Amino acid sequence: MQKKWWKEAVVYQIYPKSFMDSNGDGIGDLPGIISKLDYLKDLGINVIWFSPLYKSPNKDNGYDISDYQAIQEAFGTMEDFDRMLEEAHKRGIKVVMDLVVNHTSDQHKWFIESRKSKDNPYRDYYIWRDPKDGKEPTNWGACFGGSAWQYDETTGQYYLHQFAIEQADLNWENETVRKEIFDMMNWWCQKGIDGFRMDVISLISKPDVYEDGPINTGDGYSGVGAITANGPRVHEYLKMMNKEVLSKYDLLTVGETSGVTTEEAKKYAGSDTNELNMVFQFEHVDVDADEHGKWTMKPMHLPDLKAIMSKWQTELEGKAWNSLYWNNHDQPRVISRWGNDSEEYREVCAKMFATCLHMMQGTPYVYQGEEIGMTNFPFTEIDQVDDVESVHIYDTYVKENKEYTHEQMMKIISKKGRDNARTPMQWDDSENGGFSTGTPWLAVNPNYTVINAKSQVNDPNSIFSYYKKLIRLRKEHEIIVYGTYDLLYPEDEKLYVFTRTLGEEKLLVICNFSEETVELPEDLKAMIVEQKGILIRNYSEESEKIRPYEAIVYQL
Numbered sequence: 001m002q003k004k005w006w007k008e009a010v011v012y013q014i015y016p017k018s019f020m021d022s023n024g025d026g027i028g029d030l031p032g033i034i035s036k037l038d039y040l041k042d043l044g045i046n047v048i049w050f051s052p053l054y055k056s057p058n059k060d061n062g063y064d065i066s067d068y069q070a071i072q073e074a075f076g077t078m079e080d081f082d083r084m085l086e087e088a089h090k091r092g093i094k095v096v097m098d099l100v101v102n103h104t105s106d107q108h109k110w111f112i113e114s115r116k117s118k119d120n121p122y123r124d125y126y127i128w129r130d131p132k133d134g135k136e137p138t139n140w141g142a143c144f145g146g147s148a149w150q151y152d153e154t155t156g157q158y159y160l161h162q163f164a165i166e167q168a169d170l171n172w173e174n175e176t177v178r179k180e181i182f183d184m185m186n187w188w189c190q191k192g193i194d195g196f197r198m199d200v201i202s203l204i205s206k207p208d209v210y211e212d213g214p215i216n217t218g219d220g221y222s223g224v225g226a227i228t229a230n231g232p233r234v235h236e237y238l239k240m241m242n243k244e245v246l247s248k249y250d251l252l253t254v255g256e257t258s259g260v261t262t263e264e265a266k267k268y269a270g271s272d273t274n275e276l277n278m279v280f281q282f283e284h285v286d287v288d289a290d291e292h293g294k295w296t297m298k299p300m301h302l303p304d305l306k307a308i309m310s311k312w313q314t315e316l317e318g319k320a321w322n323s324l325y326w327n328n329h330d331q332p333r334v335i336s337r338w339g340n341d342s343e344e345y346r347e348v349c350a351k352m353f354a355t356c357l358h359m360m361q362g363t364p365y366v367y368q369g370e371e372i373g374m375t376n377f378p379f380t381e382i383d384q385v386d387d388v389e390s391v392h393i394y395d396t397y398v399k400e401n402k403e404y405t406h407e408q409m410m411k412i413i414s415k416k417g418r419d420n421a422r423t424p425m426q427w428d429d430s431e432n433g434g435f436s437t438g439t440p441w442l443a444v445n446p447n448y449t450v451i452n453a454k455s456q457v458n459d460p461n462s463i464f465s466y467y468k469k470l471i472r473l474r475k476e477h478e479i480i481v482y483g484t485y486d487l488l489y490p491e492d493e494k495l496y497v498f499t500r501t502l503g504e505e506k507l508l509v510i511c512n513f514s515e516e517t518v519e520l521p522e523d524l525k526a527m528i529v530e531q532k533g534i535l536i537r538n539y540s541e542e543s544e545k546i547r548p549y550e551a552i553v554y555q556l
């Protein structure tokens with residue numbers, strides 16, 4: 001297998017708004033980030049991926065960009081950015097930028113021009129269509145609710161927006177649009193950044209024919225993401241991008257690709273396809289979805305999760321490269337979602353999930369706060385929620401179609417909503433968790449007095465120290481990066497057991513996803529008798545049986 005620095009790296013995701021506030025306005029910022037770079041260096045990560053830092057009206061917290069070459073005022077200035085880049089590089093940390101080019105904000109100068117008239121030079125930067133029988137051109141529904149088409153009085157046409165109304169889809173068919181985007185990317189690369197995480201990149205190529213989809217969203221629209229995912233020209237566009245930009249630098253590139261299959265992933269991230277390094281797939285985080293999509297309390301069934309993870313591990317082996325994640329700014333905290341975040345189990349549980357993920361083949365991503373075991377937030381009222389997605393779904397299910405009661409919906413939002421990941425980073429046990437001296441834009445989780453970075457950095461048994469060790473082990477043992485993966489006991493409902501193999505070396509990873517103490521199968525015991533050592537474990541004392549949320553990695 002070809003060796004690459006980005007295969008050996010561990011990436012840390014920063015959600016700038018919630019990481020560290022330096023000036024007391026309640027919003028995280030670049031000087032705040034700079035002040036925490038030593039913390040990240042201590043953790044041992046190699047790369048930071050920044051959720052958008054660009055200028056934005058913040059309808060979707062920076063994923064609605066109004067200027068790709070300016071920093072959002074609340075985060076600081078371009079000088080602050082340059083200083084951050086330099087300080088990160090000084091510490092051996094690379095910087096990956098979010099690239100949101102499926103859409104722009106409706107406040108971007110291109111869109112402001114585009115909507116002025118049908119013959120404006122920017123008209124064709126976006127996707128405009130005539131009404132059909134006086135209504136939307138198709139029944140496509142936006143990801144955040146309602147139609148994916150917005151009527152614009154000025155010209156009597158609709159524009160396409162797969163996300164919020166204020167996020168207008170760019171027209172990738174237009175060569176000038178592609179050129180503008182590639183120029184902008186080159187500009188950032190020349191500044192010295194080290195890669196891109198590409199927002200919803202699987203959705204940039206729209207179908208050749210615009211027609212109604214099968215109706216399937218809560219409010220009677222057809223989910224547009226399913227219609228536009230992996231469109232007819234997406235690989236052509238990415239090959240162009242690779243040629244014009246990516247191939248000129250030594251970058252880490254990861255595409256966020258909803259609706260991606262392993263077959264498609266081999267095209268996006270194939271070792272010889274000249275597109276991206278890796279993709280974020282969604283199958284494993286959709287494992288607990290049902291007819292209401294993610295808005296359900298359906299529990300995760302471990303054999304399903306194992307089947308998905310294992311499929312990705314084995315099908316990409318030697319052909320493409322996996323990204324590994326449980327958490328990000330769009331996902332709830334995994335220990336609250338699929339584990340147990342109670343006082344009793346939180347720590348072992350967080351360490352178990354980390355072990356399971358970091359022992360797989362692929363590049364692991366750590367989302368801010370994950371390394372200290374941050375949990376979901378106990379939302380009880382909708383006005384505690386900021387996220388455009390949760391607010392829309394609340395309106396749809398509680399106010400409009402009465403699918404759920406207020407209490408039911410708030411419970412689901414506390415389990416699945418995106419704000420669970422977006423509450424401010426818990427640095428210490430002082431007011432607001434040390435995040436801000438002002439009023440944070442989103443409330444700090446009340447458990448900051450117990451769960452915070454300060455109490456963990458110097459504790460050798462903390463979750464933080466455990467992540468540090470996992471990250472160090474990856475650097476010390478090639479097998480963790482490059483070894484092949486084999487799943488054992490696929491049907492077991494409590495244990496996730498797999499091996500990694502590289503030449504003569506073998507690792508055995510055992511993770512208990514349950515709260516029960518489990519007897520190991522005899523053949524596994526026989527394997528363990530032969531062990532050469534233990535690489536890492538989340539319980540200190542020995543035991544015959546595998547305890548609740550226990551994780552242990554043997555060298556065989």
Ligand code: GLC
Nearest residue numbers: 060063100163199200329330
């Ligand atoms: C991606 C981002 C998400 C955002 C959406 C629209 O899924 O991760 O946060 O809302 O794209 O840009």
Ligand code: CA
Nearest residue numbers: 021023027029
């Ligand atoms: Ca601030």
